[in-house]
Amino acid sequence: MHVKRILSAIVAIPLLWLFILKGGALLFTLLVMAVAVIALTEYYPLVDDTADLFGPLPLLGYASSLAMVGIAHWVANPWGVLLGVVLLNIPLGGFFLLSRFEQDPKVVKHLLSHVFGLLYIPMVLASVVRLRIAPEDGVMWIFTLLVTVAACDTGAFYAGTYLGKRKLCPSVSPGKTIEGFMGGMGAALLAGFLMKGLFLPGLGWFSCLLLFPLAGAVGPLGDLFESAMKRASGIKDSGHIIPGHGGILDRIDALLFVAPLFYFFMILSA
Numbered sequence: 001m002h003v004k005r006i007l008s009a010i011v012a013i014p015l016l017w018l019f020i021l022k023g024g025a026l027l028f029t030l031l032v033m034a035v036a037v038i039a040l041t042e043y044y045p046l047v048d049d050t051a052d053l054f055g056p057l058p059l060l061g062y063a064s065s066l067a068m069v070g071i072a073h074w075v076a077n078p079w080g081v082l083l084g085v086v087l088l089n090i091p092l093g094g095f096f097l098l099s100r101f102e103q104d105p106k107v108v109k110h111l112l113s114h115v116f117g118l119l120y121i122p123m124v125l126a127s128v129v130r131l132r133i134a135p136e137d138g139v140m141w142i143f144t145l146l147v148t149v150a151a152c153d154t155g156a157f158y159a160g161t162y163l164g165k166r167k168l169c170p171s172v173s174p175g176k177t178i179e180g181f182m183g184g185m186g187a188a189l190l191a192g193f194l195m196k197g198l199f200l201p202g203l204g205w206f207s208c209l210l211l212f213p214l215a216g217a218v219g220p221l222g223d224l225f226e227s228a229m230k231r232a233s234g235i236k237d238s239g240h241i242i243p244g245h246g247g248i249l250d251r252i253d254a255l256l257f258v259a260p261l262f263y264f265f266m267i268l269s270a
Contacts, residue, residue, distance in 0.1 A: 020142050025133045028142075029073040032129055035248055036065040036122045042238035042249040043121060046229040047113040050104070056096040057114055064089055065122040072126035073133065082126055086118050121249075124256045127263035134266060140199040144192065145262045148212065149255050151191035152184040152219040159183020168220075173227040181220050188216030203269050211265045215258045222257030226250065 020028055040061050044051040051058065068085050071078045093114050097107040104110075131141045160180025168176040192212030196203050203211075226249060230238065239247020 020132070021139055025073065025138075028132050029069060029129050032125050033066050033069045035252065036069050036125050037062050038239075038248045039121045039252060040065055040117060042247045043117050043229075046226075046233045046235060046238065046249075047117070048110055049233060057093055057110065060089060060092055060096065061114060061117060064118055068118070068122040068126055069129060072129040078126065078130070082123060086115060086123065089115055089118060120256065124259055128255075128259050131259070131263055131266060134270075136270075137200055137202060140195075141262060141266055144195040144200060145255070145259060147195055148188050148192045148215050149219055149258050152188035152216050152258075153223075153254060154184075155187025156180040156184030156220060159187075169224055172224050172231060176220070176224070176227075184220055185213065185216030188212055188219065192216075203265070207265055207269055211261060214261055218257045218261065219254035222254040225257070226253035 023031075040058070041053055044053060044058050044061070064085055068082050071081050071085070075081055090111070093111045094107075097111055100107055128142070128145070131145065132138050134141060156176075157180070160175070160177045160183065163179040163183065164177030166178040167174065168178050168181050189212045192215065193208060196205075196208050226238070230236065237246030238249040
Protein backbone atom coordinates (compact mmCIF):
# COMPACT_ATOMS: atom_id res chain seq x y z
CA MET A 1 0.00 0.00 0.00
CA HIS A 2 2.76 2.46 0.94
CA VAL A 3 4.75 1.66 -2.21
CA LYS A 4 1.67 2.09 -4.42
CA ARG A 5 0.86 5.43 -2.79
CA ILE A 6 4.41 6.69 -3.32
CA LEU A 7 4.53 5.53 -6.94
CA SER A 8 1.14 7.11 -7.64
CA ALA A 9 2.36 10.38 -6.15
CA ILE A 10 5.53 10.28 -8.26
CA VAL A 11 3.38 10.02 -11.38
CA ALA A 12 0.62 12.41 -10.28
CA ILE A 13 2.69 15.35 -9.03
CA PRO A 14 4.40 16.16 -12.38
CA LEU A 15 1.07 15.76 -14.18
CA LEU A 16 -0.63 18.16 -11.75
CA TRP A 17 2.24 20.60 -12.21
CA LEU A 18 1.74 20.41 -15.98
CA PHE A 19 -2.03 20.87 -15.88
CA ILE A 20 -2.13 23.56 -13.19
CA LEU A 21 0.90 25.73 -13.88
CA LYS A 22 2.11 25.08 -17.42
CA GLY A 23 -1.11 24.09 -19.13
CA GLY A 24 -3.10 27.23 -18.46
CA ALA A 25 -6.63 27.69 -17.18
CA LEU A 26 -8.31 26.00 -20.15
CA LEU A 27 -6.29 22.78 -19.90
CA PHE A 28 -6.96 22.73 -16.16
CA THR A 29 -10.70 23.09 -16.81
CA LEU A 30 -10.58 20.18 -19.26
CA LEU A 31 -8.87 18.10 -16.58
CA VAL A 32 -11.60 19.01 -14.07
CA MET A 33 -14.24 18.07 -16.65
CA ALA A 34 -12.70 14.61 -16.97
CA VAL A 35 -12.45 14.24 -13.20
CA ALA A 36 -16.09 15.26 -12.76
CA VAL A 37 -17.38 12.72 -15.28
CA ILE A 38 -15.23 9.86 -13.93
CA ALA A 39 -16.27 10.72 -10.36
CA LEU A 40 -19.93 10.56 -11.41
CA THR A 41 -19.42 7.12 -12.97
CA GLU A 42 -18.14 6.02 -9.56
CA TYR A 43 -20.88 7.87 -7.64
CA TYR A 44 -23.92 6.33 -9.35
CA PRO A 45 -23.20 2.71 -8.26
CA LEU A 46 -22.72 3.94 -4.68
CA VAL A 47 -26.26 5.30 -4.52
CA ASP A 48 -28.00 2.82 -6.83
CA ASP A 49 -26.77 -0.76 -7.16
CA THR A 50 -28.93 -1.21 -10.26
CA ALA A 51 -27.54 1.87 -12.01
CA ASP A 52 -26.82 1.53 -15.72
CA LEU A 53 -23.84 3.83 -16.28
CA PHE A 54 -24.97 4.37 -19.87
CA GLY A 55 -28.63 4.81 -19.06
CA PRO A 56 -30.54 8.05 -19.72
CA LEU A 57 -30.12 9.48 -16.20
CA PRO A 58 -26.34 8.97 -15.91
CA LEU A 59 -25.85 10.28 -19.47
CA LEU A 60 -27.84 13.37 -18.48
CA GLY A 61 -25.58 13.67 -15.44
CA TYR A 62 -22.38 13.46 -17.50
CA ALA A 63 -23.63 16.08 -19.97
CA SER A 64 -24.74 18.36 -17.14
CA SER A 65 -21.41 17.89 -15.38
CA LEU A 66 -19.44 18.89 -18.48
CA ALA A 67 -21.70 21.89 -18.97
CA MET A 68 -21.37 22.99 -15.35
CA VAL A 69 -17.58 22.87 -15.28
CA GLY A 70 -17.47 24.67 -18.63
CA ILE A 71 -19.86 27.35 -17.35
CA ALA A 72 -17.63 27.87 -14.32
CA HIS A 73 -14.75 28.60 -16.69
CA TRP A 74 -16.44 30.78 -19.29
CA VAL A 75 -19.19 32.66 -17.40
CA ALA A 76 -18.06 35.58 -15.23
CA ASN A 77 -20.64 35.05 -12.48
CA PRO A 78 -21.67 31.42 -13.00
CA TRP A 79 -23.51 30.41 -9.84
CA GLY A 80 -27.03 31.29 -10.94
CA VAL A 81 -26.54 29.49 -14.26
CA LEU A 82 -25.04 26.47 -12.48
CA LEU A 83 -28.02 26.27 -10.14
CA GLY A 84 -30.29 26.54 -13.17
CA VAL A 85 -28.61 23.49 -14.75
CA VAL A 86 -29.13 21.51 -11.54
CA LEU A 87 -32.79 22.55 -11.32
CA LEU A 88 -33.33 21.70 -14.98
CA ASN A 89 -32.26 18.14 -14.16
CA ILE A 90 -35.34 17.71 -11.96
CA PRO A 91 -37.95 17.76 -14.77
CA LEU A 92 -35.58 16.15 -17.29
CA GLY A 93 -34.62 13.39 -14.86
CA GLY A 94 -38.26 12.91 -13.91
CA PHE A 95 -39.15 12.51 -17.57
CA PHE A 96 -36.61 9.70 -17.99
CA LEU A 97 -37.50 7.97 -14.72
CA LEU A 98 -41.29 7.97 -14.72
CA SER A 99 -41.40 5.44 -17.52
CA ARG A 100 -39.55 3.02 -15.19
CA PHE A 101 -41.98 3.37 -12.28
CA GLU A 102 -43.80 0.11 -12.93
CA GLN A 103 -40.54 -1.86 -12.85
CA ASP A 104 -38.80 0.29 -10.20
CA PRO A 105 -40.96 2.29 -7.74
CA LYS A 106 -37.86 4.01 -6.25
CA VAL A 107 -37.70 6.56 -9.04
CA VAL A 108 -38.02 9.50 -6.64
CA LYS A 109 -35.02 8.24 -4.66
CA HIS A 110 -33.03 7.84 -7.87
CA LEU A 111 -33.89 11.38 -8.95
CA LEU A 112 -32.91 12.87 -5.58
CA SER A 113 -29.63 10.93 -5.64
CA HIS A 114 -28.97 12.19 -9.17
CA VAL A 115 -29.59 15.83 -8.26
CA PHE A 116 -27.47 15.52 -5.13
CA GLY A 117 -24.66 14.03 -7.22
CA LEU A 118 -24.60 17.17 -9.37
CA LEU A 119 -24.34 19.35 -6.27
CA TYR A 120 -21.78 17.08 -4.64
CA ILE A 121 -19.39 16.71 -7.60
CA PRO A 122 -19.59 19.19 -10.53
CA MET A 123 -21.00 22.09 -8.48
CA VAL A 124 -18.16 21.78 -5.98
CA LEU A 125 -15.57 21.25 -8.72
CA ALA A 126 -16.86 24.46 -10.30
CA SER A 127 -15.45 26.27 -7.25
CA VAL A 128 -12.06 24.66 -7.99
CA VAL A 129 -12.20 26.06 -11.54
CA ARG A 130 -13.08 29.50 -10.15
CA LEU A 131 -10.07 29.30 -7.85
CA ARG A 132 -7.79 28.56 -10.81
CA ILE A 133 -9.03 31.45 -12.96
CA ALA A 134 -8.89 34.01 -10.14
CA PRO A 135 -7.08 37.10 -11.50
CA GLU A 136 -4.67 37.17 -8.56
CA ASP A 137 -2.81 34.11 -7.25
CA GLY A 138 -5.26 31.62 -8.79
CA VAL A 139 -2.55 29.03 -9.39
CA MET A 140 -1.24 29.41 -5.85
CA TRP A 141 -4.73 29.02 -4.40
CA ILE A 142 -5.05 25.71 -6.26
CA PHE A 143 -1.66 24.49 -5.09
CA THR A 144 -2.43 25.54 -1.52
CA LEU A 145 -5.75 23.67 -1.65
CA LEU A 146 -4.10 20.51 -3.00
CA VAL A 147 -1.15 20.64 -0.63
CA THR A 148 -3.41 21.23 2.39
CA VAL A 149 -5.71 18.32 1.49
CA ALA A 150 -2.77 16.03 0.72
CA ALA A 151 -1.03 16.97 3.98
CA CYS A 152 -4.23 16.31 5.93
CA ASP A 153 -4.68 12.92 4.27
CA THR A 154 -1.02 11.94 4.74
CA GLY A 155 -0.87 13.15 8.33
CA ALA A 156 -4.05 11.27 9.19
CA PHE A 157 -2.83 8.11 7.46
CA TYR A 158 0.52 7.91 9.25
CA ALA A 159 -0.66 9.24 12.62
CA GLY A 160 -3.50 6.74 12.54
CA THR A 161 -1.22 3.90 11.45
CA TYR A 162 1.43 4.40 14.12
CA LEU A 163 -0.41 6.18 16.95
CA GLY A 164 -4.08 5.41 16.44
CA LYS A 165 -5.92 3.78 19.34
CA ARG A 166 -9.32 5.46 19.78
CA LYS A 167 -11.83 4.94 16.98
CA LEU A 168 -13.20 8.07 15.35
CA CYS A 169 -16.34 6.70 13.68
CA PRO A 170 -16.18 2.88 13.76
CA SER A 171 -19.63 2.31 12.28
CA VAL A 172 -18.56 4.11 9.09
CA SER A 173 -14.78 3.59 8.89
CA PRO A 174 -13.30 1.25 11.52
CA GLY A 175 -9.74 2.12 10.56
CA LYS A 176 -9.98 5.85 11.26
CA THR A 177 -8.92 7.07 14.68
CA ILE A 178 -9.07 10.24 16.73
CA GLU A 179 -5.27 10.30 16.73
CA GLY A 180 -5.29 10.13 12.95
CA PHE A 181 -7.84 12.94 12.80
CA MET A 182 -5.67 15.14 15.01
CA GLY A 183 -2.56 14.24 13.00
CA GLY A 184 -4.32 15.21 9.79
CA MET A 185 -5.52 18.50 11.23
CA GLY A 186 -2.04 19.35 12.48
CA ALA A 187 -0.46 18.49 9.12
CA ALA A 188 -3.05 20.59 7.26
CA LEU A 189 -2.39 23.53 9.58
CA LEU A 190 1.38 23.35 9.10
CA ALA A 191 1.15 22.90 5.34
CA GLY A 192 -1.38 25.71 5.01
CA PHE A 193 0.70 28.20 6.97
CA LEU A 194 3.78 27.24 4.96
CA MET A 195 1.96 27.78 1.66
CA LYS A 196 0.52 31.09 2.87
CA GLY A 197 3.96 32.34 3.92
CA LEU A 198 5.56 31.35 0.63
CA PHE A 199 2.89 31.92 -2.00
CA LEU A 200 -0.22 33.70 -0.65
CA PRO A 201 0.91 36.92 1.02
CA GLY A 202 -2.48 38.49 0.34
CA LEU A 203 -4.27 36.02 2.61
CA GLY A 204 -4.48 37.53 6.09
CA TRP A 205 -3.16 35.65 9.09
CA PHE A 206 -6.52 35.87 10.84
CA SER A 207 -8.16 34.20 7.84
CA CYS A 208 -5.48 31.51 8.01
CA LEU A 209 -6.33 30.82 11.65
CA LEU A 210 -9.86 30.03 10.47
CA LEU A 211 -9.29 28.45 7.08
CA PHE A 212 -6.61 25.84 7.71
CA PRO A 213 -8.00 24.35 10.96
CA LEU A 214 -11.42 24.17 9.29
CA ALA A 215 -9.87 22.52 6.24
CA GLY A 216 -8.12 20.00 8.49
CA ALA A 217 -11.43 19.22 10.19
CA VAL A 218 -13.81 19.01 7.21
CA GLY A 219 -11.39 17.08 4.97
CA PRO A 220 -11.75 13.89 7.04
CA LEU A 221 -15.51 14.46 7.12
CA GLY A 222 -15.51 14.33 3.33
CA ASP A 223 -13.62 11.06 3.53
CA LEU A 224 -16.10 9.67 6.07
CA PHE A 225 -19.05 10.82 3.99
CA GLU A 226 -17.86 8.86 0.98
CA SER A 227 -17.02 5.91 3.26
CA ALA A 228 -20.61 5.95 4.48
CA MET A 229 -21.88 5.74 0.91
CA LYS A 230 -19.48 2.86 0.16
CA ARG A 231 -20.44 1.00 3.32
CA ALA A 232 -24.16 1.42 2.60
CA SER A 233 -23.66 0.04 -0.91
CA GLY A 234 -21.22 -2.70 0.08
CA ILE A 235 -18.49 -1.33 -2.21
CA LYS A 236 -14.91 -1.20 -0.88
CA ASP A 237 -13.41 1.29 -3.37
CA SER A 238 -15.28 3.61 -5.70
CA GLY A 239 -12.90 2.55 -8.49
CA HIS A 240 -9.41 1.27 -9.26
CA ILE A 241 -8.02 3.96 -11.53
CA ILE A 242 -5.32 5.11 -9.06
CA PRO A 243 -3.09 2.34 -7.61
CA GLY A 244 -3.03 2.51 -3.82
CA HIS A 245 -5.86 5.03 -3.69
CA GLY A 246 -8.83 3.40 -5.41
CA GLY A 247 -11.00 5.55 -7.64
CA ILE A 248 -11.12 9.23 -8.48
CA LEU A 249 -13.90 9.76 -5.93
CA ASP A 250 -11.76 8.08 -3.27
CA ARG A 251 -9.01 10.57 -4.09
CA ILE A 252 -11.12 13.75 -4.16
CA ASP A 253 -13.63 12.98 -1.37
CA ALA A 254 -11.85 15.27 1.11
CA LEU A 255 -11.25 17.94 -1.54
CA LEU A 256 -14.99 18.08 -2.29
CA PHE A 257 -15.59 19.23 1.29
CA VAL A 258 -12.58 21.55 1.52
CA ALA A 259 -12.73 23.33 -1.86
CA PRO A 260 -15.83 25.46 -1.05
CA LEU A 261 -14.02 26.72 2.07
CA PHE A 262 -11.05 27.84 0.00
CA TYR A 263 -13.29 29.55 -2.53
CA PHE A 264 -15.15 31.36 0.24
CA PHE A 265 -11.95 32.60 1.85
CA MET A 266 -10.52 33.61 -1.53
CA ILE A 267 -13.61 35.77 -2.14
CA LEU A 268 -13.29 37.30 1.35
CA SER A 269 -9.62 38.14 0.83
CA ALA A 270 -10.14 39.68 -2.63
